[in-house]
Amino acid sequence: xxxxxxxxxxxxxxxxxxxxxxxxxxxxxxxxxxxxxxxxxxxxxxxxxxxxxxxxxxxxxxxxxxxxxxxxxxxxxxxxxxxxxxxxxxxxxxxxxxxxxxxxxxxxxx
Amino acid sequence: xxxxxxxxxxxxxxxxxxxxxxxxxxxxxxxxxxxxxxxxxxxxxxxxxxxxxxxxxxxxxxxxxxxxxxxxxxxxxxxxxxxxxxxxxxxxxxxxxxxxxxxxxxxxxxxx
Numbered sequence: 406x407x408x409x410x411x412x413x414x415x416x417x418x419x420x421x422x423x424x425x426x427x428x429x430x431x432x433x434x435x436x437x438x439x440x441x442x443x444x445x446x447x448x449x450x451x452x453x454x455x456x457x458x459x460x461x462x463x464x465x466x467x468x469x470x471x472x473x474x475x476x477x478x479x480x481x482x483x484x485x486x487x488x489x490x491x492x493x494x495x496x497x498x499x500x501x502x503x504x505x506x507x508x509x510x511x512x513x514x515x
Numbered sequence: 516x517x518x519x520x521x522x523x524x525x526x527x528x529x530x531x532x533x534x535x536x537x538x539x540x541x542x543x544x545x546x547x548x549x550x551x552x553x554x555x556x557x558x559x560x561x562x563x564x565x566x567x568x569x570x571x572x573x574x575x576x577x578x579x580x581x582x583x584x585x586x587x588x589x590x591x592x593x594x595x596x597x598x599x600x601x602x603x604x605x606x607x608x609x610x611x612x613x614x615x616x617x618x619x620x621x622x623x624x625x626x627x
Contacts, residue, residue, distance in 0.1 A: 435613075448618045450616065497613040500570070500571050502548075502573070506557075
């Protein structure tokens with residue numbers, strides 16, 4: 406199946422600062438999904454990107470799909486304590502499997 | 516609309532025992548996927564079911580099995596439990612597994 410590498414594994418952010426997490430693949434992706442899992446919770450769908458170069462925004466979150474469809478990024482501006490959690494990228498395939506990256510675990514210093 | 520439900524939420528077993536976990540998908544969702552989540556391995560795909568048929572299986576030993584019923588509810592079974600099977604088992608339902616998946620709260624399995 407398709408494999409995706411996520412970096413960084415951990416992100417320690419000062420409240421109010423921005424940060425970016427990246428998802429990279431060696432192969433062209435048909436689409437990419439992003440999920441957030443709060444501590445003690447379950448993954449919750451954030452967004453799906455399908456088109457080359459696509460950019461989508463959700464309030465302070467900006468998601469981007471690379472032009473070559475081999476990488477994606479999630480940028481969060483003005484980080485808040487509510488942003489704490491693990492952010493996963495995931496790739497779906499035509500064989501009904503969703504493959505997750507290892508995740509970026511975000512902690513916020515108040 | 517009710518979300519995905521999983522039972523039980525917590526389970527403690529000993530090595531060698533077997534366990535059955537249950538998942539009830541969102542009404543109208545016929546695709547159910549199972550995942551194992553551990554701190555070391557992250558979220559690993561176990562299998563996906565649609566209309567009572569397993570369409571894909573991840574790289575797990577044969578001790579891990581599942582099934583889906585005609586009402587789309589799904590169960591997974593792990594036989595001959597090992598310490599390494601301790602994990603959070605998540606199920607997710609969807610209309611199309613290539614689209615957004617809705618996760619249940621998970622079953623936390625501890626093997627002693």
